[in-house]
Amino acid sequence: xAVAEQAATTVERDLSSPTVVVDDLHVIYRVLGxxxxxxxxxxxxxRLVRRQRSPGVREVHAVRGVSLTSxxxxxxxxxxxxxxxxxxxxxxIAGLLPPASGRIFSEGQASLLGVHAALMNDLSGxxxxxLGCLAMGMTPAEARDxxxxxVDFAGIGEFISFPMRTYSSxxxxxxxxxxxxARSHNVLMIDEALATGDAEFRRKSEQRIKDLRDKSGTxxxxxxxxxxxxxxxxxxxxxDKGLIRMDGPADEVVAAYSAETS
Amino acid sequence: MDSVAPVSPVVPDxxxxxxxxxxxxxxxADFAIRHGLQPVATRPPLRPYISQLWGRRSFIVSFASSRxxxxxxxxxxxxxxxxxxxxxxxxxxxLLFGLLLxxxxxxxxxxxxxxxGVFVFTYTQRSVHxxxxxxxxNLNMIRALHFPRATLPLAFTLIELQQLMVSVMVxxxxxxxxxxPVTWAWLLLLPILLLQTMFNTGAxxxxxxxxxxxxxxxxxxxxxxxxxxxxxxxxxxxxxxxDRTPRxxxxxxxxxxxxxxxxxxxxxxxxxxxxxxxxxxYAVGWAVVVLLAGFWYFYRAEETYGRG
Numbered sequence: 001x002a003v004a005e006q007a008a009t010t011v012e013r014d015l016s017s018p019t020v021v022v023d024d025l026h027v028i029y030r031v032l033g034x035x036x037x038x039x040x041x042x043x044x045x046x047r048l049v050r051r052q053r054s055p056g057v058r059e060v061h062a063v064r065g066v067s068l069t070s071x072x073x074x075x076x077x078x079x080x081x082x083x084x085x086x087x088x089x090x091x092x093i094a095g096l097l098p099p100a101s102g103r104i105f106s107e108g109q110a111s112l113l114g115v116h117a118a119l120m121n122d123l124s125g126x127x128x129x130x131l132g133c134l135a136m137g138m139t140p141a142e143a144r145d146x147x148x149x150x151v152d153f154a155g156i157g158e159f160i161s162f163p164m165r166t167y168s169s170x171x172x173x174x175x176x177x178x179x180x181x182a183r184s185h186n187v188l189m190i191d192e193a194l195a196t197g198d199a200e201f202r203r204k205s206e207q208r209i210k211d212l213r214d215k216s217g218t219x220x221x222x223x224x225x226x227x228x229x230x231x232x233x234x235x236x237x238x239x240d241k242g243l244i245r246m247d248g249p250a251d252e253v254v255a256a257y258s259a260e261t262s
Numbered sequence: 263m264d265s266v267a268p269v270s271p272v273v274p275d276x277x278x279x280x281x282x283x284x285x286x287x288x289x290x291a292d293f294a295i296r297h298g299l300q301p302v303a304t305r306p307p308l309r310p311y312i313s314q315l316w317g318r319r320s321f322i323v324s325f326a327s328s329r330x331x332x333x334x335x336x337x338x339x340x341x342x343x344x345x346x347x348x349x350x351x352x353x354x355x356x357l358l359f360g361l362l363l364x365x366x367x368x369x370x371x372x373x374x375x376x377x378x379g380v381f382v383f384t385y386t387q388r389s390v391h392x393x394x395x396x397x398x399x400n401l402n403m404i405r406a407l408h409f410p411r412a413t414l415p416l417a418f419t420l421i422e423l424q425q426l427m428v429s430v431m432v433x434x435x436x437x438x439x440x441x442x443p444v445t446w447a448w449l450l451l452l453p454i455l456l457l458q459t460m461f462n463t464g465a466x467x468x469x470x471x472x473x474x475x476x477x478x479x480x481x482x483x484x485x486x487x488x489x490x491x492x493x494x495x496x497x498x499x500x501x502x503x504x505d506r507t508p509r510x511x512x513x514x515x516x517x518x519x520x521x522x523x524x525x526x527x528x529x530x531x532x533x534x535x536x537x538x539x540x541x542x543x544y545a546v547g548w549a550v551v552v553l554l555a556g557f558w559y560f561y562r563a564e565e566t567y568g569r570g
Contacts, residue, residue, distance in 0.1 A: 023290035105294030122335035
């Protein structure tokens with residue numbers, strides 16, 4: 001069936017070794033506040049006592065029944081409108097958002113290139129490099145070994161000893177990407193990491209993604225830049241309102257997507 | 263790219279049919295397990311969990327000291343505030359309770375008595391508070407990085423422990439200045455604070471799960487903590503009114519974990535006070551029970567943190 005046809009068009013994929021299997025995944029997350037009146041303090045208290053869900057809590061059914069299988073050697077681009085569930089799907093595959101139903105299997109730990117969440121803007125770049133490496137699970141010795149490469153790759157020069165809050169947005173994006181890409185992963189997920197930075201850094205980071213893909217097995221990439229998807233990905237998945245609209249070779253899916261959205 | 267979009271053979275009506283399904287019609291789960299894939303987002307068994315946590319010890323330490331530095335990064339005096347904050351706190355309480363309310367009835371060295379109470383209780387109070395927001399206040403980190411979630415409450419308790427170290431220096435200096443001699447009993451400070459740290463860690467872990475599930479607890483907490491402060495004998499000796507209360511309340515006041523640790527520290531540092539033996543039993547009991555129960559309670563919900 002479809003598997004055979006697809007395999008013919010994407011040559012790098014190794015069908016004998018899947019890296020991620022997602023089976024009918026639903027993800028629901030709760031959002032607090034942000035809308036509607038929640039009533040007075042006393043009604044809120046009675047809700048608390050009766051253990052009712054507050055009306056201020058809304059549930060977002062972000063991924064509603066997605067199944068997919070990825071294989072070693074694939075780079076998969078996730079495309080779709082804002083709010084179509086791309087980032088949520090990535091976070092669920094990485095095991096960071098618990099699924100409401102459905103199951104996810106992966107080879108080793110799928111990791112999200114999201115080290116920036118552990119960094120602190122008030123601290124110097126140096127300290128953040130170290131902290132970020134530890135946050136990704138490196139040992140102190142590994143972090144010291146990786147330090148020079150990271151600073152080199154980020155290319156921010158003497159600013160490394162300044163607090164990160166003094167960095168331009170391009171500079172902190174470079175440093176974050178450099179820290180996150182310092183570790184090799186079995187399954188790597190990148191969420192809009194390449195949106196910032198100048199042309200030279202973009203070229204460098206695309207090369208780094210290709211390297212990571214060769215080393216690691218599978219790369220998932222969320223991007224609104226269709227050019228980046230066709231340049232770096234072999235396969236693309238088009239998500240629409242939490243469902244897979246189309247799944248296939250990157251250029252075909254991107255073509256269909258841009259035909260509909262333009 | 264502007265050519266006619268090719269109709270892919272796999273354009274589905276239903277999302278679940280979209281992916282290349284595993285061959286031979288076997289179930290996705292069997293297919294995955296046959297290829298050695300692991301289920302994602304499951305809670306590891308207890309032992310591996312503890313060893314993962316141990317593997318994160320450098321991160322915990324690094325996170326805690328980075329947080330401590332970042333807290334005062336915008337202040338001109340920087341880290342000196344770590345010293346000034348407890349001192350100013352003590353000064354306010356002394357003004358209020360020592361000078362205005364004259365709560366020092368029956369206590370000879372009231373300055374030292376008060377300082378010890380404030381600093382030791384603050385350690386527990388702040389650990390509970392920062393534990394409550396450890397998960398709910400760091401959701402972006404939980405949704406971006408992998409680590410045993412207990413790392414966060416532990417790191418926040420460590421931040422408070424580092425703050426306590428500074429406070430203890432101030433506390434000992436004040437105790438000396440008020441004329442107390444240095445005795446061997448001062449060494450008891452180490453086991454007492456160790457026990458208190460165990461208690462605080464467990465309380466922080468338990469509150470982290472509560473705070474992650476019920477964010478509103480954050481608003482209630484200041485009132486609960488203040489009530490706890492007033493019944494813990496920080497400003498006055500609880501014995502003063504203990505004999506006027508029913509037996510059950512007396513026991514509750516004596517066993518109150520907010521009070522036992524500061525009472526032990528006072529007993530170790532101040533000549534005039536001696537601590538009955540059962541207070542040690544309470545201190546050990548609370549430390550062991552709360553640490554184990556808190557850790558277990560937190561661990562049981564490990565895979566759900568992140569849902570928000």
